[in-house]
Amino acid sequence: MHALLICMERVAPLAMALTAPAKPWIEPKQSVARYIAMKVLVDHKLCEGNGRCVEVASEVFELRDDDHSYVRVERPAANLSSNVRLAASLCPRQAIRIIED
Ligand code: SF4
Numbered sequence: 001m002h003a004l005l006i007c008m009e010r011v012a013p014l015a016m017a018l019t020a021p022a023k024p025w026i027e028p029k030q031s032v033a034r035y036i037a038m039k040v041l042v043d044h045k046l047c048e049g050n051g052r053c054v055e056v057a058s059e060v061f062e063l064r065d066d067d068h069s070y071v072r073v074e075r076p077a078a079n080l081s082s083n084v085r086l087a088a089s090l091c092p093r094q095a096i097r098i099i100e101d
Helices: 002-019 052-056 078-090
Strands: 038-042 061-063 069-071 096-100
Touching: 038 069, 038 078, 052 061, 052 078, 078 096
Parallel strands: none
Antiparallel strands: 038 096, 061 069
């Protein structure tokens, strides 16, 4: 009798697992900030520090004390890409380079 109880203790969880309703397929969570293949550079020989890029995309560009724009996020998230492209188009010195990978 004792052996039968031990056997039931081992078999019961397995039986419950096999008879439990299947879990629905769970999609992997999407990354909140998806990244695209874009690399941003500022040519400091051309930059005149007027800050237009910062006005348009402050998440990506910042002006520093030397009056040059610096890239804060070299590979910006996809949701920032349009602002980065706008900043590049507005840059009067064409100092912003966008490299598409
Ligand atoms: S818009 Fe162009 S020139 Fe002006 S700070 Fe930005 S990179 Fe420099």
